[in-house]
Amino acid sequence: MSEGRNRWIIRFVLVLIVLVFVGVSIAPIIAAFNDGQGFNNNATVGVSQQKQKIQEEIKGLELVLQREPENQSVLRSLLERRLQLLSLGEGTVQQVIEPLEKLSKLNPEQTRYAVLLAQAKQQIGDKEGAASAYRSVLETKPGNLEALQGMVALQLQQERPQAAIGLLKDTLATATQANKIEPGSVDTVAVQILLGNVHASEKRYAQALAAYDAAIKNDKQDFRPVLAKAMLLKEQGKMEEAKPLFTTAATLAPAEYKDEINKQATTEATPAPSPDSEGNTEE
Numbered sequence: 113m114s115e116g117r118n119r120w121i122i123r124f125v126l127v128l129i130v131l132v133f134v135g136v137s138i139a140p141i142i143a144a145f146n147d148g149q150g151f152n153n154n155a156t157v158g159v160s161q162q163k164q165k166i167q168e169e170i171k172g173l174e175l176v177l178q179r180e181p182e183n184q185s186v187l188r189s190l191l192e193r194r195l196q197l198l199s200l201g202e203g204t205v206q207q208v209i210e211p212l213e214k215l216s217k218l219n220p221e222q223t224r225y226a227v228l229l230a231q232a233k234q235q236i237g238d239k240e241g242a243a244s245a246y247r248s249v250l251e252t253k254p255g256n257l258e259a260l261q262g263m264v265a266l267q268l269q270q271e272r273p274q275a276a277i278g279l280l281k282d283t284l285a286t287a288t289q290a291n292k293i294e295p296g297s298v299d300t301v302a303v304q305i306l307l308g309n310v311h312a313s314e315k316r317y318a319q320a321l322a323a324y325d326a327a328i329k330n331d332k333q334d335f336r337p338v339l340a341k342a343m344l345l346k347e348q349g350k351m352e353e354a355k356p357l358f359t360t361a362a363t364l365a366p367a368e369y370k371d372e373i374n375k376q377a378t379t380e381a382t383p384a385p386s387p388d389s390e391g392n393t394e395e
Contacts, residue, residue, distance in 0.1 A: 163202050166193050184218060187211045205235045216245070223249045227258045234266055242266055254283055254290055255298030257306075264310060273314050280307040301327045305340045312344050320344055335364035339373060346376070 173190040176183065191211040197203040209232050216225040230245035243266055249259040260283065267276040280303055287298040308323030321344065327337030342357035358377035362370045 159200055163197065163200055166197055166200075167202075169193055170197075182214070182218060184215065187215050187218075191215065205232050208232050209236075220248075223253050223256055223259070227256065227262065230259070230262055234262065239266060239270065253297065254286060255303070257299060257302055260303065260306060264306060268310070268313060273310060276310050277307065280310065301331050301334050301337060304330065305337055308337075308340055308344070312347075317344065317348065333364060335361045335369075335373075338364065339376075343376065 170190065170193050173186050173193065176186050177190065180186065188211075191208065194203055194207050194211070198205070198208065209229065212225055212229040212232060215222075216229050219225055226245050226249045230242045230249070233239075233245060234242035243263065246259045246263040246266065249256050250263065253259070260280070263279060264276040267273070267279070283298065283303050284300065284307070287300045287303070290298045291300075304323050304327035308320040308327070311317070311320035311323060321341060324337045324341040324344065327334070328341070330337075338357050339361040342354045342361055345351070345354035345357065355377060358373060362373040362377070365373055
């Protein structure tokens with residue numbers, strides 16, 4: 113697993129583990145293009161001057177695209193500058209969608225563009241467009257975590273938790289075969305954690321814990337499902353049960369994540385509502 117992908121997966125777990133699905137914000141879109149790209153912002157340059165400079169560059173790029181509408185280098189530059197404007201509080205998400213649609217169409221093998229397009233459409237409330245873009249990724253890359261997370265968040269927004277659970281279970285059912293064809297293409301542990309998160313968001317705590325336990329059994333050296341289980345117990349107000357799990361997660365985790373895990377272990381959480389007397393065991 114590449115270092116960059118591993119970092120994303122760890123962030124994915126640390127963020128999603130809070131069990132709240134409120135949609136995909138534009139922040140991941142901006143961040144996706146800020147790894148070594150964008151502008152060298154000088155602290156002495158005022159925000160208004162930055163905005164003016166970027167807007168002038170956008171006009172120039174738009175003129176080039178009138179002559180060369182499929183110039184990918186220019187499309188990427190336009191996308192980066194419009195994202196930069198968004199980060200400065202200018203422009204709209206809709207302005208990001210046009211170059212993303214073109215780049216996605218021109219690069220069907222690069223799922224990053226389709227995922228970013230889906231996130232942007234989800235941000236503006238185009239749920240059907242977002243779902244279509246996520247599906248286009250998952251058809252060829254069923255283990256793409258960003259697409260899975262986005263699709264699951266979308267389905268939960270639409271109050272379709274069973275559809276989200278079904279998607280994740282289907283992904284797990286085909287993971288072995290997918291990984292034989294393309295090793296490492298489906299991170300089974302991460303998908304199991306996401307399944308647990310969906311159950312937890314529906315207050316189906318027994319099923320959530322079962323999903324986390326299955327992930328722990330799947331890879332005993334992976335800190336992520338241990339942390340997931342600890343966070344859920346913490347949300348339920350069961351700190352005595354959660355504390356040894358936080359300790360284990362911190363021991364297993366890479367050094368750069370230990371402080372955050374230890375912080376989670378020492379901060380208080382409001383106990384989550386108790387499940388019904390049957391423990392919500394319905395599948």
